[in-house]
Amino acid sequence: MSTQRQQKFSRLIQKELGAIFQQDVKSIFGGAFITVSGVNMSPDLGIATVYLSLTLSKKPQLVLESIKDQSRQIRQQLGTKIRNQVRIVPQLRFFLDETLLEAEKMDQLLNSLNIPPPDPNGE
Numbered sequence: 682m683s684t685q686r687q688q689k690f691s692r693l694i695q696k697e698l699g700a701i702f703q704q705d706v707k708s709i710f711g712g713a714f715i716t717v718s719g720v721n722m723s724p725d726l727g728i729a730t731v732y733l734s735l736t737l738s739k740k741p742q743l744v745l746e747s748i749k750d751q752s753r754q755i756r757q758q759l760g761t762k763i764r765n766q767v768r769i770v771p772q773l774r775f776f777l778d779e780t781l782l783e784a785e786k787m788d789q790l791l792n793s794l795n796i797p798p799p800d801p802n803g804e
Contacts, residue, residue: 683722691720694729694771697762698755702733705758710747713738718778722771729771732778741777748775 702715735741760770
């Protein structure tokens with residue numbers, strides 16, 4: 682369970698990283714539409730685990746690697762945005778959010794089921 686402080690900090694990081702990806706570094710990652718779908722904070726608020734959803738990208742794994750390579754610059758930009766609100770800018774760990782992929786797989790699985798229609802006689 683995360684504390685109220687962790688949740689508040691997570692929301693702040695998510696909002697500011699979203700702005701960074703949408704405005705500041707949009708052109709760097711090949712025009713991929715990057716959405717920050719969630720942030721989990723460590724108990725000491727020193728590490729932020731960031732989950733990204735990448736759309737309009739043919740190779741999301743390569744975009745993720747590029748983001749990881751540029752994490753230092755992203756952290757610096759984050760620091761300039763939140764420096765008056767926090768003591769320490771957390772280290773950023775980026776991961777792909779595969780929720781949409783899992784949902785698509787479930788939809789395909791459900792659509793592939795062969796369920797016979799109900800018997801009109803009730804038998």
